[in-house]
Amino acid sequence: MTTLLESLPHRHVVTLPAEPSAVRLARQTAEQVLTEWGVNAGHATVGPALLILGELVTNSIRHAVPPSDQVTIVFAVGANCLAFAVHDRRPHQPRLCDAGAGNPGGGLATVMKLTTGLGGTAVVRGDGDGRGKSIWITLPLGPPYATTQGRRQA
Template sequence: MTLQPVALPMRSVLVAPTVPASVRLARETAELTYAGWGINPGHPVLGPALLVLSELVTNSVRHAAAASPQLTVTYAASADMLAFAVHDRHPYVLDPLSFPQSRGGLATVAELATEWGGTWTVRPDADGGGKGVWITLPL
């Protein structure tokens, strides 16, 4: 599902190497960042959000590491929305409409985002050299 970008008042960025350890780093950073913004660690959407985040970072590690030695995770939130994006510099741009029909992680991303009333979109870089996958979930 794709929507226009929404400006959210709280934002933080993590730049990490495109290696397996970055999956855990991205999750832990998300937990700390969102808690610091007052999002209750026990909020029901946080568990699914962390799973989706892990799937997206894992995708970058598995498929983009050769072309993108680092990845960027952007965390964002407002009073009623949680968002994050995983960006890498691999030039292949995913079709967000294919997520539900895909196998593995992207199907999980689509299923959880839909189940929790959220959205997903893929934003290609202006130069065509990479992309970011954005997820939004209502709080």
């Protein structure tokens, strides 16, 4: 993941209190930084990415408090990739699986369905101290990704 992040020139990190307003603030922050980075708000990946982000932040608030009193979100974008992570200090690492016969739905099933439907990936990474984790989502960001630098236009 470090190599991927190094190849993504735009990065932003925000830490929010683990309370319901964090979902709205995380989505607003994502919309703002994506716009600042020149990502077309109408791009087919943006809407589902915001849904995934909202679901991950909601899950973090529901399941990680306590011990985690805050949630940290990392956003990164490159010419062909959008990545973000939601981090909390609950050590439990959930299993990421698609909705199916054995898993009828719910938060992470929805996250996986949207992520894989877009051709993306999801991974859970534990903290080095074993006391927290991040769920990383990586989504392809092909055309029409409009940038202010003029690399691609919608």
